[in-house]
Amino acid sequence: MSFLEIRNATKSYGAVKVLHETNIAVEEGEFLVLVGPSGCGKSTLLSMIAGLEDVTSGDISIKGRSMNGVRPADRNIAMVFQSYALYPNMNVAQNMAFGLEMHGVPKEDRDKAVAQVAELLQIQPLLDRKPGQLSGGQRQRVAMGRALVRDPDVFLFDEPLSNLDAKLRVDMRTEIKKLHQKLGTTIVYVTHDQIEALTLSTRIAVMYGGYVQQLGTPKEVYDNPANMFVAGFMGSPSMNLFPAKVAVENGRAVAKITLADGGTGTLPFADGNAMAEHDGRDIILGIRPEAITDEDGADRNSNAIHRIDARVEITEPAGSDTFVVTQFGGKEVTGRFRADVDVKAGDTFPFAINMEKAVAFDPKTEERIG
Amino acid sequence: MTITTTRHRAGDDWLRNALPKLVLSPSFAMVLIFVYGFILFTFYLSFTDSRILPSYGLVGWENYTKLFSVRAWGIAVDNVLIFGSLYIVICCALGLMLAILLDQQIRAEGFIRTIYLYPMALSFIVTGTAWKWFLDPGIGLQAVVRSWGWESFTFEWIKDSDMAIYTIVIAAVWQTSGFVMAMFLAGLRGIDNEVLKAAQIDGASNWALYRRIVIPQLRPAFMSAFVVLAHMAIKSYDLIIALTGGGPGTATELPATFMYSYTFTRNQMGIGAASATIMLMSIAAIMVPYIWSELREKK
Amino acid sequence: MSTNASSQIIRTGSGARFVIYTILALFCLYYLLPLYVMVVNSLKPLSEIQAGGMMALPGEWTLDPWKSAWSTAQIGVAATGLKPYFLNSILMVVPAVAISTVLGALNGYVLTKWRFRGDTIVFGLLLFGCFIPFQMVLIPMARMLGLMGLAGTVPGLIFVHLVYGIGFSTLYFRNYYEQFPTELVRAAMIDGAGFFTIFYRIMLPSSGPIAVVCIIWQFTNIWNDFLFGASFSDFDSQPMTVALNNLVQSSTGVKEYNVHFAGAIMAALPTLLVYIVAGRYFVRGLMAGSVKG
Incomplete structure (x- = not known):
């Protein structure tokens, strides 16, 4: 049995089902990120693990012990909240020790634990301050400290970085990752930021509409999205999704796409044999921007670079890269070109497309077909 | 439904889940009995032949027909309409005017506000x-004024049956208008400055600015002021007792004083209960929609 | 009250400003006039008032009216002055305010942080109870107090004020706790704190401002009440307002206006003091009582 196991867990408020049958097994030391847009059920699932919300049906167990009906306090978990939820009337040390105090830990041991964690997080100088006197980043550290002091089985993070400014957010992200690597703790982490999900996690559950859309390692989720939602949600700029039609030429499957000037482009699938069975089918083709480049910028290790001449509609220089927009199949498609490439809007320019990275979806079910 | 596999301390769990409701229940029970139970009881009494003591012989609508044929009740209703409408209109007009004037970056604003508002801290008995x-x-x-030399000056409203009700208005307005001013001032302070700047750039004069932009945005403050004032007007009792005692004669009788005297001094409890019921109905007509909308907005 | 005048941008000419200041000053006179009349006339001999000198400063300053009002004036049947009734009011106000505030805090805590199905209806019922015309409960309450053996006693009055004060104190704390971050409560639950521990350790330490508002409101309301006092008290348990009214309305003998004014100031002093010391909270209380939800 896994360390943290969610089996067929659902949540309903009256007739409204906000979380459908969910199954996730988390091993000890894993960093699981629940990611999705707001209202997808990720925070509800986290609250259910914490015991702040009941499980409508199904079961959640930690270390093999079912948690149904167990108080949050008795689950040996700790949680870092979005607003940090530091008790405003207590100083930092009291905040950190509160949980231990409630669990009847003697004062001496509490002080020791607080001192230890404070050293780990380098917040010793803050111990006597009230939360109101701390900056956002400091509060964030204290909130993590409060969780660490408890030495829980599972850490729960509820969008802990969303109240920080952009620069600090990146710093704290690195810090959380370091902390996880150093302590080897089991973490369940909720965020709506897909970059956070990709950088921090050992595994990601992408959620939408109360369903887990895909559960996998960051690489699996990024390279092999299970459906169009995951494809579009993970990655920035997001994956290009445009209509195409499968055809068979010389025994190999190709995708036919309409170009901006009305012409037709042909892109052979990397795995031409497998796609041949879909001959004549309308599909949605998904290609990430970094797989659409200028010819010199194309991936040298790929055996499936194909060139299409297409009209450039807009260029967006972004410092390290230049994003170049054209149209495939009537949809805007963004390519990631080298920064110094010489291209202007209106030009017809050769686009190099790495078909090894292309994925195909059914337009109706939006599920992956190849 | 919660599936329980490890519910070891069932008693503890029950107590823990019920505790919040247990804590709330004494208050709720008190209100159920002493507000709603008592309302029902008084409502019931209004259909009985109760005199000096409650009695339970039902007499149908007799108390209500009697009530509306009693001259004193007619006076009380007329009075509450006159008093209520003047009280509300004058308080709102005065309150709005003072709020707008006080909102012109007045030096010593805090001091002036304190003076305008202190009557609200007093008992109506003191005011009266x-x-x-x-x-x-x-x-x-x-x-x-006569001692100052204007020998013919006359101001005898409080002794004049036709005018006495207006003295009640004077005293009540004195007591409450500062509070209405504070409500409007809070409303004015809540208005977005950018909107005013935009209107000014559009060429609005100060007068147009207030009439077209500011005052329409004070709607919520007007609503609250109206509800508070109307409800105070209907409940007015202490002020009449202290100021005129309902007199001269019955000239300044209001429903609240009518109810009290019919129930406790004239021993017509059935009629008293009927008049209280009518007071409740009129307040409910104002308060219920207001509370309803306020609580719904929250959701 | 916030300090940004919405008309920071509205400019008024100096002529207009003169008019504005004049009007504001006139209204200051209007609001201060009755207070002036009360104070001045409580410090002069009766003869000066009878001679038409109500607006004048005392020709002869005297504290006799105050002494009389406090300890010797005829109230109803006894010539005790207002002193015993002042004490009655204190004895009534303190417990009623304390208990209704504590209950209101607990109720507000439950209604915002331990929500349950139907909690809005419960709150709505509590709230409407604040606004009913109390004439509707006078008859049954008189009987109920009799049954409980509390008729005509100070504890009876405490009970009545408690029952009809709970709605407002609940309203205050509910609206305040609504703004209190629920995440703090959840954090405390995870830390292992129970219902009362959370209330005592997390909520209460942050409740100072609203407690002050609630206490001021309840104090002012209960101190100033007349209807319940007149309905449910005996001669020896009357609160200050009822005694003052008896003093002023007594039809026997010469009307001692100066004594009446001194008595009125005594009845007004406690609430006036609260207003002057804690005016900010007083206003906030008034506002919260009108702008519900």
């Missing part, structure tokens, strides 16, 4: 006492 003697022709305003 002060105004009773100030308006008394024998020693008050009239006597003072």
